[in-house]
Amino acid sequence: MPVGAEQSAAPFVPDDRTLPVLQEAVQHCQGCDLYKNATQAVFGELETGAKAKKPKVSIMMIGEQPGDQEDKQGRPFVGPAGKFLDKCLEAADINRRKVYVTNTVKHFGWQPRGKLRIHKKPSMKEIHACRPWLEAELEAVHPEIIVCLGATAAQSLLGSGFKITQSHGKIHEVEGFPPIIATLHPSAILRARTDEDRQRDTKIFMDDLRRVTEFLKK
Numbered sequence: 001m002p003v004g005a006e007q008s009a010a011p012f013v014p015d016d017r018t019l020p021v022l023q024e025a026v027q028h029c030q031g032c033d034l035y036k037n038a039t040q041a042v043f044g045e046l047e048t049g050a051k052a053k054k055p056k057v058s059i060m061m062i063g064e065q066p067g068d069q070e071d072k073q074g075r076p077f078v079g080p081a082g083k084f085l086d087k088c089l090e091a092a093d094i095n096r097r098k099v100y101v102t103n104t105v106k107h108f109g110w111q112p113r114g115k116l117r118i119h120k121k122p123s124m125k126e127i128h129a130c131r132p133w134l135e136a137e138l139e140a141v142h143p144e145i146i147v148c149l150g151a152t153a154a155q156s157l158l159g160s161g162f163k164i165t166q167s168h169g170k171i172h173e174v175e176g177f178p179p180i181i182a183t184l185h186p187s188a189i190l191r192a193r194t195d196e197d198r199q200r201d202t203k204i205f206m207d208d209l210r211r212v213t214e215f216l217k218k
């Protein structure tokens with residue numbers, strides 16, 4: 001990329017907005033520097049039927065970025081956060097097979113700590129650079145509602161000033177998008193310092209997911 005040029009995935013996103021085509025193309029993206037240290041790009045997917053050209057999706061859930069496991073396996077939400085998410089979806093009576101999961105940025109950004117790869121929050125520049133992929137996924141998937149998991153996803157779609165603590169669980173109408181609701185990130189819940197905090201955050205998360213269930217029933 002020329003020095004000083006704005007970072008963007010746009011030149012790498014094909015016109016054909018079907019999942020298998022997008023999934024292949026994202027592996028070649030160099031829209032920001034995050035691809036450099038990642039094993040592979042991790043695109044969104046439906047648990048089943050990801051190869052379908054027009055999948056039936058009720059919810060698109062957007063996390064932050066692939067984690068260590070996701071980076072190695074090439075699939076979103078397959079590590080501890082994903083397992084927790086699956087349990088909560090079931091408890092909220094949400095059919096996991098109609099949930100498309102993806103991330104705000106598609107490459108794992110990390111820094112070494114000993115032998116571990118510790119995730120590094122993506123910058124606003126990286127979030128912005130990767131948005132064309134998110135937009136392409138929305139066109140391919142057409143969800144009835146978007147659920148942002150954590151501040152990174154919420155800030156990508158609802159503005160950099162968005163605060164989860166203040167505005168989680170509310171339905172936001174943004175032109176050109178299906179309704180958007182934001183809630184806590186499952187990894188943040190798992191990282192809670194005390195059992196008490198974890199229980200409180202899990203309850204907030206479940207209450208927000210139940211709002212999604214109610215919305216889908218209407």
Ligand code: URA
Pocket residue numbers: 063064065066067070075076077078079081082102103187
């Ligand atoms: N956390 C995320 O935000 N996304 C994943 O895919 C896994 C963990």
Ligand code: SF4
Pocket residue numbers: 008009026029030031032033034035041105106107126129130133
């Ligand atoms: Fe492209 Fe997004 Fe990866 Fe950056 S994080 S290289 S914009 S796919």
